[in-house]
Each structure stands twice: as structure tokens, then as C-alpha cells.
Amino acid sequence: MIVLDQEKNLSTLHTQNTTYQMxxxxxxxxxxxxxxPRIKDGDLSYLVRYADRACAPxxxxxxxxxxxxxxxxxxxxxxxxxxxxxxxxxxxxxxCGSCSADLRYTGFELRRGKYALEGLPAFRGTEExxxxxxxxxxxxxxxxxxxxxxxxxxxxxxITRAVRVVNLGEEPxxxxxxxxxxxxxxxxxxxxxxxxxxHLMERFPDRAPLRSGVQGVGSVRGTSSHQHNxxxxxxxxxxxEDYGLCYGAALLYSxxxxxxxxxxxxxxxxxxxxxNPYQFCWTLEPxxxxxxPEAALICSPGGLGPMSRQFHRAIRAHLIxxxxxxxxxxxLINNWEATYxxxxxxxLVDFAKTAAPLGVxxxxxxxxxxxxxxxxxxxxxxxxxxxxxxPGGLEALVPRIQELGMSFGIWIEPEMVSEDSQxxxxxxxxxxxxxxxxxxxxxxxxxxxxxxxEVRQRVYxxxxxxxxxADISYVKWDMNRSLSDVWSAALPPERQGEVFHRYVxxxxxxxxxxxxxFPHILIEGCAGGGGRFDAGMLxxxxxxxxxxxxxxxxxxxxxxxxxFCYPISAVGAHVSAVPNEANRRVTPLETRGTVxxxxxxxxxxxxNKTTQEEKEAIKAQVAFFKEHYDLIQRGDYYRLTDPFAEGxxxxxxxxxxxxxxxxxxxxxxxxxxxxxxxxxxxKGLDPALRYQVNGRGAHPGDVLMSAGWPLPPxxxxxxxxxxxxxxx
Ligand code: GLA
Numbered sequence: 001m002i003v004l005d006q007e008k009n010l011s012t013l014h015t016q017n018t019t020y021q022m023x024x025x026x027x028x029x030x031x032x033x034x035x036x037p038r039i040k041d042g043d044l045s046y047l048v049r050y051a052d053r054a055c056a057p058x059x060x061x062x063x064x065x066x067x068x069x070x071x072x073x074x075x076x077x078x079x080x081x082x083x084x085x086x087x088x089x090x091x092x093x094x095x096c097g098s099c100s101a102d103l104r105y106t107g108f109e110l111r112r113g114k115y116a117l118e119g120l121p122a123f124r125g126t127e128e129x130x131x132x133x134x135x136x137x138x139x140x141x142x143x144x145x146x147x148x149x150x151x152x153x154x155x156x157x158x159i160t161r162a163v164r165v166v167n168l169g170e171e172p173x174x175x176x177x178x179x180x181x182x183x184x185x186x187x188x189x190x191x192x193x194x195x196x197x198x199h200l201m202e203r204f205p206d207r208a209p210l211r212s213g214v215q216g217v218g219s220v221r222g223t224s225s226h227q228h229n230x231x232x233x234x235x236x237x238x239x240x241e242d243y244g245l246c247y248g249a250a251l252l253y254s255x256x257x258x259x260x261x262x263x264x265x266x267x268x269x270x271x272x273x274x275x276n277p278y279q280f281c282w283t284l285e286p287x288x289x290x291x292x293p294e295a296a297l298i299c300s301p302g303g304l305g306p307m308s309r310q311f312h313r314a315i316r317a318h319l320i321x322x323x324x325x326x327x328x329x330x331x332l333i334n335n336w337e338a339t340y341x342x343x344x345x346x347x348l349v350d351f352a353k354t355a356a357p358l359g360v361x362x363x364x365x366x367x368x369x370x371x372x373x374x375x376x377x378x379x380x381x382x383x384x385x386x387x388x389x390x391p392g393g394l395e396a397l398v399p400r401i402q403e404l405g406m407s408f409g410i411w412i413e414p415e416m417v418s419e420d421s422q423x424x425x426x427x428x429x430x431x432x433x434x435x436x437x438x439x440x441x442x443x444x445x446x447x448x449x450x451x452x453x454e455v456r457q458r459v460y461x462x463x464x465x466x467x468x469x470a471d472i473s474y475v476k477w478d479m480n481r482s483l484s485d486v487w488s489a490a491l492p493p494e495r496q497g498e499v500f501h502r503y504v505x506x507x508x509x510x511x512x513x514x515x516x517x518f519p520h521i522l523i524e525g526c527a528g529g530g531g532r533f534d535a536g537m538l539x540x541x542x543x544x545x546x547x548x549x550x551x552x553x554x555x556x557x558x559x560x561x562x563x564f565c566y567p568i569s570a571v572g573a574h575v576s577a578v579p580n581e582a583n584r585r586v587t588p589l590e591t592r593g594t595v596x597x598x599x600x601x602x603x604x605x606x607x608n609k610t611t612q613e614e615k616e617a618i619k620a621q622v623a624f625f626k627e628h629y630d631l632i633q634r635g636d637y638y639r640l641t642d643p644f645a646e647g648x649x650x651x652x653x654x655x656x657x658x659x660x661x662x663x664x665x666x667x668x669x670x671x672x673x674x675x676x677x678x679x680x681x682x683k684g685l686d687p688a689l690r691y692q693v694n695g696r697g698a699h700p701g702d703v704l705m706s707a708g709w710p711l712p713p714x715x716x717x718x719x720x721x722x723x724x725x726x727x728x
Contacts, residue, residue, distance in 0.1 A: 001013075001014040001131070001152070001154060002014075002110060002131050002133050002150075002152055003041055004108065004110065004133075005043070008023065008043055009023055009024035009025075009028075009105060010022075010023045010043055010045075011023070011108065011133060011135065012041060013133065013150060013152050013159055014038060014152075014154070015038070015152060015153070015154045015155075015156070015157040015158065015159065016038070016154050016155055016156075016157055017037065017038050017157050017299075017300070017301055017302075018035070018036065018037060018038050018157050018159075018299040018301070019034060019035070019036065019037070019038045019039050020034065020035045020150075020159055020297075020299075021033045021034040021035070021044050022076045022135070023043065023044075023045045024104075024105035025045070025048075025073075027059060027061045027062070027068070027104070028104040028105045028106070029070065029073070029075065029103075029104060029105070030075065030076040030077065030103070030104075030105045030135065030137060030148075031045065031048055031073055031074055031075060031076065032074045032075060032076045032182075032183070032184045033045045033047060033048060033074070034047065035183065035185075035247070035297075035299060036245060036299060036301070037245070037299075037301040038301075047186055048073055048074060048186075049072075050067035050068055050072070050073075051067050051072070052066040052067050053069065053071075053072060053266075055071075056069035056071040056072055056083075057069060057070070057071065057082075057083035058083070059082070059083060059102075069083060070082065070083040070084040071083055071084050071085055071086065072266060072268075074184035074185070074186060074268065075182065075184055076135075076148065076182065076184075077089045077090065077103060077137065077146065077148055077163070077179075077182050078090075078182050078184075078270065078272070079100075079101040079102055079103055080099065080100060080101055081098065081099055081100030081101065081102075082100055082101070082102040086262055086264050086270050087182075087214065087260055087262045087270050087272045088101070088177060088179075088272075089163075089177075089178070089179040089182040089272055089274075090103075090146065090163075090165070090175075090177060090178050090179065091175075091176040091177040091277065092139075092142060092144060092165075092173055092174070092175055092176065093173070093174040093175075093176055093281075094142050094173060095169070095171040095172065095173065099176065100142070101139055101142060101144070102139050102141065102142075103137035103138065103139050103146055104137060104138060104139075104140070105135065105136070105137055106136045106137065106138045106145075107135075107136045108133060108134060108135050108136065109133070109134040109136075110131070110132070110133055110134075111131070111132040111133075111134070112127040112131060112132075113125060113126055113127040113129075113130055113131070113132065114126075114129070114130035114131075114132055114151045114153070114160070114318075115132040115134070115149050115151060115162070117162055117291055117293070117294060118291070119291075119505055119508060119509065120162075120252070120253075120291060120293050120294065120505075120508065120536075121252045121253075121293070121294065121319070121508065121535070121536045121537075121538075121539030121540065122151075122160070122162065122252065122294045122539070123151060123153065123158070123160050123252075123294070123296065123314070123318045123319050124318050124319070124321075125151065125153055125318055129153065129155075129318070130151055130152060130153050130318075131151070131152045132149065132150065132151055132152075133149075133150040133152070134147055134148065134149055134150075135147070135148040135150070136148075138168075142169070142173070143167070143168040143169030143170075143173075144165060144166065144167060144168060144169070144173060145165070145166040145168055146163060146164070146165050146166075147163065147164040147165075147166070148161065148163055149161060149162040149163065149164070151294075153314060153318060156298070156310050156313055156314035156317070156318070157298050157299060157300070157310050158296060158297070158298055158310065158314045158318075159296075159297045159298075160294050160295065160296050160297070161180060161181050161294065161295045161296075161297065162180060162291065162292060162293065162294045162295070163178060163179070163180055163274075163291070163292040164289050164290070164291045164292075165178055165284065165289060165290045165291075165292075166284075166287075166288075166289040167284035167285065167286055167287065167288055167289070168286075168287075169286055170286050171286065172283050172284060172285050172286070173283075173284045174281055174282070174283050174284070175280075175281070175282040175283075175284060175290055176277060176280065176281050176497075177274075177275075177277040177280065178274065178275065178282075178290060178292045179272045179273060179274030179275075179292065180251060180253075180273060180274040180275075180292045180293050180294060180295040181249060181251075181271070181272065181273040181274060181295035181297070182270065182271070182272050183247070183249070183270070183271040183272075183297070184268060184269070184270050185234070185268060185269040185270075185271075186268055187267060187268070187269065188210055188263040188264075188267040188268060188269045189209075189210075189236075189237060189267075190209070190210050190234045190235060190236065190237070190261075190269060191207050191208060191209050191210070191233075191234070191235050191236070191237055191239070192207070192208060192209075192210055192215060192216070192232065192233070192234055192261050193205055193206065193207045193232065193233040193234075193235065193564070194206050194216070194217045194228060194229070194232050194259070195228070195229040195231060195232075195561050195562075195564065195565075196217065196227060196228050196229070197226055197227065197558075197561075198226050198227060199226045199528055199529060199531065199548065200529065200547060200548055200549040200554075200582050201547075201549065201554065201557075201558065202226050202229075202529065202530035202531075202533065202546070202547050202558055202561070202562070203229050203530065203533070203558060203561035203562045203564075204557060204558075204561050204644070205560075205561050205564065205644070209237060210234075210261055210263040210269060211263060212263050212264075212265075213262065213263065214260050214261070214262045215260070215261055215262075215263075216232070216258065216259050216260035216261055217229075217232065217258075217259055218256070218257055218258035218259065218260075218276045218278075219255075219256050219257055219276065220256050220276055220278045220279070221256070221482035221483060222255055222256060222447070222482060222483025222486065222500055222503060222504075223254060223255060223479065223482065223483070223527055223531055223532045224253065224254050224255070224257060224531075224532050224533070224534040224536070224537075225482070225531055225532075226527075226528070226529070226530060226531040229533065229534065229565075230250065230251035230253060230257040230259065230273070230534050230535070230536075231248065231249070231250040231251070231534075231535070231564065231565040232248075232249055232259045232261075232271075232273070233246055233247065233248045233249075233304070233307070233564065234246070234247045234249075234261065234269070234271060235247065235304065239303055239304060240303055240304065241303050241304050241305040241638075241639055242302065242303045242305055242683075243302065243303045244302075244303050244304075245299070245300070245301055246299070246300045246303060246304050246307045247271075247297065247298075247299050247300075248297070248298045248299075248300070248307050248308075248311060248564070248565060249271065249273055249295060249296070249297050250295065250296045250311065250534075250535045250565050251273050251274065251293060251294075251295050251296075251534070251535065251536070252293050252294040252295070252296065252319075252534070252535045252536040252539065253274075253275065253293040253294075253504070253534065253536045254504055254507065254508075254532050254534050254536040254537050255275070255500055255501060255503065255504035256275060256276035256278060256279075256280070256500050256501075257273070257274065257275060257276050258272075258273070258274065258275070258276040258277065258278075259271070259272075259273040260272050260273075273295055274292055274293070274295070275292060275293065275501060279486065279496075279497055279500060280497050280498075280500065280501065281497025281498070282497065282498050282501065283494065283495055283498070293536065296311075296314070296535060298310045298311055298314070304564065304639075305638060305639065305683075307564075308563060308564050308565065308637065308639075309636050309637060311564075311565050311566070311567075312563075312566070312567035312568070312636075312637060313567075313636075315535065315538060315565075315566065315567050315570070316567050316569060316634070319535060319538055319539055320538055320539070320542045320567075320569075320570065321515070321539070321540075321542070322522075322542045323519060323520050323521060323522050323542075324522065324542075328626065328629045328633075329522065329543075329569075329600060329633075330361035330362035330407060330473075330474075331359060331360050331361050331362070331601055331602055331603075331622050331625060331626070332360065332361070332362040332363070332364050332409065332474070332574075332600075332602035332603070333351060333352075333355045333360045333362070333363055333364065333602060333603045333604070333605075333607065334364040334366055334476075334574060334602060334603070334604045335347075335348065335351060335363075335364070335365060335366050335604075336366035336367065336411075336604055337550065337576045337577065337581050337604045337605060338351075338577070338604065338605050338606035338609075339368075339606070340367075340368070341367065341368035341373065341374050341375055341376075342368075342374075343365075343368065343389065344388075344389045344390065345389065345390045345391060345396070345397045345400070348363060348365060348397065348401070349397075349400050349401065349404070350608055351363060351606070351607055351608070352400075352401045352404045352406050353404055354607040354608050354610075354615075355406070355603070355607045356404045356405045356406050357619075358607070358615060358618045358619045358622055359619055359622035359623055359626065360406065360602075360603060360607075360618075360622060361405075361406055361407060362406060362407045362408070362409055362473065362474055362602075363401050363406050363407075363408055363409065364408075364409040364410070364411065364474060364476060364602075365408070365409070365410050365411065366411040366476070367411050367413070367478070368386075368389070369385060369386060369389060369390060369410065369411070370382060370383050370384060370385060370386055370466075371383070371384065371386060371421060371422070372386070372420070372421075373386065376443055376444060376445070377418065377420060377444045378418045378420035378421060379418055379420070379421055380413055380416040380417050380418040380421060380445050381416070381417035381418060381421040381422070381423030381424060381448070381459070382421050382422045382423055382462075383412065383414075383459065383462035383463050383465075383466055384462060384466070385466065385469075393469060393470075394408075394410075394466065394469050394470035394472070395469055395470055397470070398470035398471055398472070399470075402471065407471075407473040407474070408470070408471065408472055408473065408474075409472065409473060409474025409475065409476065409522075410466070410467075410472055410474070410475055410476070411475075411476045411478060412463055412475060412476070412477055412478065413477075413478040413479060413480060414448075414459045414460070414463060414477065414510065415447060415448055415450055415479050415507065416445045416446070416447060416448060416479070416480065416481070417430065417431055417445065417446050417447075417448050418444070418445050418446075419441075419445075419446065423458070423459075424446070427455075427458075429489045430448055430449055430452070430455045431446035431447060431448060431449065432446065432447045432448070432449050432483065432484075432485050432486050432487060432488070432499070432503075433446070433485050433487060434485050434486075434487040435487065437485060439484065439485035440484045440485060442480070442481030442482060442484070443480050443481050443528075445480070445481060447481065447483050447484075447485075449488050449489070449490070449499075449503070450502075450503045450506035450507055450510070451488050451490065451491070451498070451499050451502030451503050451505075451506050452488065452489075452490045452506070453506075455506075456506050456509065456510050459510075460510055460513060460514075463514075464517060467517075467518055467521070472518075472521065473520065473521060473522065474521060474522045474523075474524065475514070475518075475521050475522075475523050475524070476523075476524045476526055476545070477511070477514075477523055477524070477525055477526060477541065478526040478527065478528075478545075479526070479527040479528070479531070479532060480527065480528045481528070482531075483500070483503065486499050486500055486503075487499065488502070504536075508536075508540065511523070511540035511541070512540065515540060522542065522543075523540065523541040523542070524541060524542075524543045524544065524545060524572055524600075525537040525538075525540070525541035525543070525544035525545070526544065526545035526572070528548060529545055529546065529547040529548030529549065530544065530545065530546050530547045530548075530558070530562070532544070533546065533562065533566065535565070535566075538566070538570055542569070542570065543569065543570050543571070543572050543600045544566075544570055544571075544572055545572035546558060546559060546562055546571045546572050546573055546599060548582065549580075549582040549583070550573075550574055550575075550576035550580060550581065550582065550592075550604060551580040551582050551583050551585050551587070552580075552587045552591045552592045552594075552595040552596075552667065552718070553585060553587060553667070553718055554582065554583065554585075555573065555595050555596075556595060556643040556650045556667060557643045557644060559571055559573065559595070559598060559599065560639060560642070560643050560644075560650070560652075563637055563639060563652075567637070568598055568599060568632060568633060568637055568654070569600070569633040569634070570600075571598070571599035571600060572599060572600050573595065573596040573597075573598065573599025573600055573601060573602075574596055574601075574602045574603055574604035575589070575592040575593050575596045575602070575603050575604070575605065575618075575621070576592070576603075576604045576605050577605040577606070577609070578592075586717075587717070587718045588716070588718060588719055588720065589614055589617050589618070590617065590621075590719070590720050591667055591718050591719060591720040593617070593618075593621035593720075594665050594667065594720035594721075594722055595665075595667065595720075597621070597624075597625050597632060597665070598632065598652065598654070598665060601625050603618070624722075628654075628661075628663055628724070630656070631654050631655075631656050631661050631662075631663055632654050632663060634657070635654040635655050635656045635657065635661075635662075635663075636654070636655045636656075636657065636684055637652065637653070637654060638652060638653040638654075638655065638683040638684050639652055640652055640653055640664070640666075640680065640681075640682070640683060646669075647669075648668065648669055648672075648675070648676075648678060648714075649666050649667060649668045649669060649678070649711070649714075650666065650667050650669075651664060651665065651666040651667075651680055652664075652665055652666075653665070653682060653683060653684065655683075655684035655685065659684065659685060659686040659689065659701075659727075660686070660689065660726065660727040661724075661725065661726050661727070662682065662684065662685060662691070662724075662725040663722065663723070663724050663725070664680070664682060664709075664721075664722070664723040664724075664725070665720065665721075665722050666680065666711070666720065666721040666722075666723075667718060667719075667720045667721075668714035668718060668719050668720075668721075669714075669717075669718065670717050670718070671714060671715070671716050671717050672714075675713045675714060677710065678710070678711040679707070679708035679709065679710050679711065680708050680709050680711055681704075681705060681706065681707070681708035681709075682704045682705050682708065682709065682725075683705060685701035685702075685704055685705055685725070686701045686727070687700070687701045687702035687705065688701065688702075689701045689727040690727065690728055691704060691725040691726060691727055691728065692725065692726050692727075692728050693709065693723055693724075693725055694723055694724055695724075698728050704725075709723065
């Protein structure tokens with residue numbers, strides 16, 4: 001609910017459990033007065049304190065009042081160059097050459113339904129589901145208007161934000177930074193949690209109390225990156241899964257980002273999140289506008305668990321656009337780890353022959369089916385079927401797979417080009433490269449200049465022809481290197497600062513086109529595993545390959561970190577062969593299945609290299625997953641333990657929205673003799689209901705949560721346990 005008090009210039013956004021408030025003050029500076037647990041209406045500007053502090057400039061309107069300074073008041077969208085020395089939200093190079101912004105509130109607009117952003121991902125909401133508030137700010141001297149967009153989804157405690165900057169002047173203006181989110185807190189006793197890692201080990205939570213000064217994460221790799229995720233949390237020092245005030249902020253953006261928190265001199269904190277200003281400079285001609293990507297905020301007064309569950313629900317309901325719309329996604333088998341580039345049509349058919357009777361429903365043909373591609377040194381850019389491997393093309397192969405009762409999916413990597421390719425020989429200038437420099441290779445490939453429409457059109461034309469040549473129901477869109485040598489032959493020198501962002505817009509545009517032309521195709525995002533796992537991609541691709549690391553034990557950590565923002569239904573997870581390709585660890589098949597099931601679930605191994613006993617186990621896993629699909633994919637997710645705490649086991653739980661069903665999954669660590677007697681306390685159950693556990697008994701929900709369930713001793717290394725609870 002949005003409540004406006006026009007006399008006081010007060011805007012209050014209420015969600016089910018939270019309240020957010022802003023007020024334009026006596027000088028029409030838009031101050032941020034409150035964000036936290038839901039309160040009744042009231043003007044919270046009394047919390048803003050004014051004091052005469054040294055080295056805090058006073059704007060001219062304040063006259064001789066030395067207590068009013070932009071440097072000390074909490075602001076909704078911070079400015080630069082006119083007296084606030086904390087993190088700016090906007091930096092604008094004006095025609096005179098100055099870099100400054102001074103924004104004052106001029107008005108608002110209220111709309112039913114959620115605003116949309118052209119060319120950018122955004123949460124969607126009908127008039128019944130969401131409201132929009134737009135606040136207008138203006139810099140009279142710079143002749144610039146800034147529009148702050150707020151989307152309010154009450155039920156999910158979700159507040160989205162986006163920013164549009166309009167050049168009202170008669171000369172071009174250059175935007176050097178435009179954040180999506182600025183959030184000032186009147187306290188600094190907070191922890192910052194970021195999610196970091198590398199290829200094969202993505203999104204490990206890192207939590208630390210804020211220190212004085214600026215701290216944060218970002219990416220300058222052209223993608224959101226394996227290294228840092230565009231999702232951060234600020235929370236009470238004492239916050240845990242079930243307790244404490246937490247603020248989660250996700251950026252719906254898949255390119256260079258920055259999330260910085262600054263703890264400043266008077267124990268205030270400012271969080272600024274948006275496109276990374278690194279090498280960013282966007283020219284706005286008179287009348288033109290620039291839109292910064294959307295940021296999504298969820299405040300949870302009751303701990304990290306409820307915060308994550310609200311993100312999951314909101315992302316599933318209002319961000320992801322799923323061609324299966326409430327229907328179950330197919331269980332897939334992917335040939336990558338089983339064959340790498342060494343496959344042909346017959347081998348794939350043999351995979352399907354064995355996998356289909358086990359209940360697997362979709363065969364995904366990974367890298368190597370196109371151009372000249374027998375290893376990763378050539379072929380990218382030539383999206384035509386290699387008829388030596390697949391005689392007769394997909395027209396011949398797909399019906400053979402379908403006859404076996406399976407559907408068919410395909411891998412692509414549209415943004416890349418190999419130097420050894422037809423495309424590169426024809427258009428060497430279509431790769432990103434800096435004049436007079438030889439571009440750096442990554443996985444021996446170059447990056448196509450996706451800021452250019454003609455480049456996208458050529459690649460898309462070929463891919464469209466392939467996807468139209470047969471009945472294809474799934475596409476894995478991969479992206480296997482970071483951007484370097486970023487320079488576009490299509491833009492003049494003074495506009496090269498736009499290339500990084502135009503590249504992302506180009507990717508989004510092609511994804512939109514793909515979804516439009518093939519609405520039935522399920523797209524899985526991927527970037528060398530989880531190098532572009534962000535809320536922006538989830539708008540286009542309902543699921544994302546979580547990591548190239550398929551080891552079940554490492555995955556416990558990777559999937560744990562990922563779960564802080566992203567729903568289970570989005571987490572690409574497969575059972576692969578042992579010893580694992582990434583770390584040579586051997587884990588039981590049951591454990592690999594249990595971990596992959598808390599994700600999209602599928603297999604990435606040669607089914608013809610499994611024993612009869614393993615086949616039976618796979619068949620049982622697939623049947624179990626299908627039976628409990630709704631519970632796992634649409635239920636509420638509870639982290640029961642922290643896999644980084646090195647405890648004896650890692651456990652998590654899915655609970656159905658009506659709390660009548662739950663699935664507890666647990667993976668033990670390495671074996672020990674004389675194991676202590678352990679009890680696992682469950683969460684999220686209905687205390688008044690009684691539950692059967694794995695088909696037995698009638699255990700009260702309150703007892704299972706308060707007293708717990710005795711765990712059997714582990715046998716061998718890394719065994720798994722699944723407890724299925726049903727109310728009786
Ligand atoms: C990336 C992906 C893998 C696989 C290979 C193919 O690494 O993450 O799953 O598709 O590319 O080259």
C-alpha cells in the first residue's frame with residue numbers, strides 16, 4: 001500500500017511486514033526517513049538529526065543555519081559535488097565540464113500495477129498485485145530530471161526500484177554513474193553479507209561487520225561474474241536464520257555492477273547499488289533518457305530465512321516467465337561431462353535408449369554439434385549443424401530421440417566467436433577489440449560485439465534456423481569468458497563508455513527475441529557454470545546452470561549460498577559420474593541424487609556406463625523427484641544447517657505452502673567411528689498437525705520442531721538421508 005501525504009510531501013510504502021518512508025524536506029531535498037518492520041502511519045522525519053558539524057557544507061537556501069548539511073542527512077538518491085561527500089548515486093558531467101548533481105523533489109505519480117522498463121528485466125505485477133510510485137527530482141541548473149520508480153508488492157515485502165534520467169537541456173550531458181538503489185541507514189551496527197567465489201566455487205557467503213569507510217563488491221568482467229554476485233544483505237549483528245532485522249538487495253542486471261556500503265563518520269550507512277561506473281559513460285542528447293536497471297529490496301524483521309523465502313516466492317511469481325507455467329519441468333540428461341566433444345547421433349540415441357526407461361524425459365545435446373568443433377579452439381559463431389556428427393541434421397536426429405519418448409534440447413553460445421570460424425574470417429571487426437591491440441583470448445575465443453544489431457542479427461538468424469529445423473524444447477544459453485578489450489567499431493571514441501552496457505542490452509534483446517519466437521522453449525542460462533547467475537537473467541531464463549562443479553559435497557556450499565536470494569526452481573543441478581570431474585571425489589549415487597534434487601534435477605553422465613543396480617537407483621530417484629516436484633520446486637526452503645560451519649552433516653528442508661508436507665534432506669560428512677547421537681530439529685511445520693515420517697507414526701509438528709528427530713548413525717563417507725513428512 002502506498003500512502004501519500006501531499007501536505008507534508010511524505011511518501012510511505014507499506015508491505016505486509018515492512019514500511020519504507022521518504023520525505024521531501026523544507027528545501028525539497030528527498031530524505032529517507034525509515035525502512036524496517038511495518039508501522040502504522042506517521043511522519044518519521046523526527047529521526048533525522050541536524051547539528052552544526054565542521055566540514056559539512058550548507059546549501060545556500062539554509063542561509064546562516066549551519067545545522068543543515070547534505071553531508072549528514074539520510075537521502076533517497078544521493079548527489080555529488082554540492083556538499084555530500086558520501087557515496088554518490090549519480091555523477092553527471094555537464095556541458096560546462098563540471099561533475100555535479102543537486103536534485104530537488106518536484107512531484108509524484110501514483111499508478112496501479114507495476115511499472116515496466118523497456119529493454120531491461122523487471123518484476124511484473126498486475127493492478128491487483130502491485131502499485132507504482134514515481135517521484136520526480138530535478139536539477140534546475142543542470143537541466144536534468146531524475147525519476148525514481150518504486151514498485152510495491154505487499155504480499156512479498158518486495159520493493160523494487162529503478163531510475164530514469166532525462167536530459168532537459170539543449171546540450172548533450174554525460175552520465176558517468178547512475179545507481180539503481182541508494183539506501184541510507186541511521187545506524188552502522190550492521191553486518192554486510194556478500195556472495196563470492198570463482199569458477200567451480202560460486203556464491204560463498206562472506207559476512208562481516210561494517211567497518212568505517214567503503215566496502216563492497218562488484219564486477220568489471222562484463223558479466224555479473226563468478227567472483228561476486230549482485231545480491232547483498234545488510235543485517236543486525238545478531239541476525240540468524242530465524243531472528244533479526246535483515247535487508248536483502250538484488251540487482252536485476254547481468255553486466256558490470258557495484259554494491260557498496262559506506263559507514264560514515266556519524267555512524268550512518270549508505271548502500272549504493274547499480275551499474276559499475278568503471279569505464280561507464282553514457283551520452284544523453286537533449287531530450288534523451290537513460291534507465292538504470294531495477295533493484296529489488298526485501299526487508300525481513302525475522303531473520304535471513306524469511307528474507308530468502310520472500311525472495312524465492314517473489315522471483316517465482318513475478319520475475320520468472322516459465323513456458324511450463326505451473327507444469328513440471330522435464331527431468332533431463334545432458335551429455336557434456338559424459339562425452340565432451342566426442343559424440344555423434346548414434347551415441348546420443350544410445351543415451352536416450354537407456355535413459356528414457358529410467359524416467360528421464362529430455363536429452364540435451366551440449367557443446368560440439370555445430371561448425372567445426374571437436375575441441376574448444378574453433379567453430380564458435382558458425383551455428384550450422386555438423387553433418388559429420390549428425391548426418392541429416394536435427395531433422396534426422398530429433399525424431400529418433402522423440403520416438404524413444406524423450407524431448408530434445410540444445411546448447412548454444414551466441415555471444416562468442418572462435419578465430420577459426422567462418423564468421424570470424426568474414427567479420428574480424430565483429431569481435432570486441434581495441435584498435436592497434438591484439439585482443440586477449442579466453443578459452444581460446446573472442447567476444448562478439450553484441451552492442452551491434454547487425455552482429456546479433458547474423459548470429460540470431462542462424463540460431464533461429466537451427467531451432468526451427470526440428471522440434472526443440474530446451475536451449476542452454478552459455479557464455480564462457482569474461483569481457484576484455486572492450487571497444488566497439490560501431491561507436492565514436494566519445495561513446496566507448498557505453499559499450500559494456502550496450503552489450504548487456506544486446507544480450508537481453510536477443511533473449512527477448514528468442515522467447516518471443518519460441519515461447520515453448522525452456523531456456524537455461526549458463527556462463528561457465530554460474531558466472532551469470534543473477535536476477536536479471538532469471539527474467540529471461542527460468543533456470544541457470546549453478547556451477548560447473550557437480551561434486552555433491554562442494555555443491556552443498558554452492559547451493560546453500562545461492563539459496564539466499566534465488567529459488568530452488570532456478571538452480572541448475574545434475575547428478576554426474578564419480579570420481580567427480582572437478583575434484584575427483586567419490587560420493588554415493590544417493591547423495592548425488594539428493595543434492596541435485598534440490599535444484600532443477602537431471603543427469604550428466606553416460607547412462608550406458610551404469611550398473612543395473614545404479615539404473616534401478618536412478619529410476620527410483622527420478623520417480624521420487626517427480627512425485628515431490630511441487631513440494632521441492634514450489635515449497636518453502638529452510639536452511640537447517642550451515643555447510644561452512646563444518647558440522648557433522650548439512651541439512652535443509654522443503655515445506656509445502658499449506659505445511660501439510662515436508663521433505664528433509666541431509667548429507668553427512670566423512671565417516672567417523674563411535675558417532676555421537678544426533679537429533680535434527682525441523683522447521684516450518686504446523687505445530688498443531690501430526691506428521692508421518694517416511695510413512696510411519698504420527699509425530700506432532702511442535703515436537704518435531706522443538707525436540708527434533710533422531711538421526712541414524714552414518715555409514716561410510718557422505719551418505720544422504722531423506723525424510724518425507726506428510727500430515728495425517
Ligand atoms: C561451459 C558450461 C558447461 C558446458 C561447457 C561446454 O563450461 O558451463 O556446462 O556446457 O561450457 O563447452
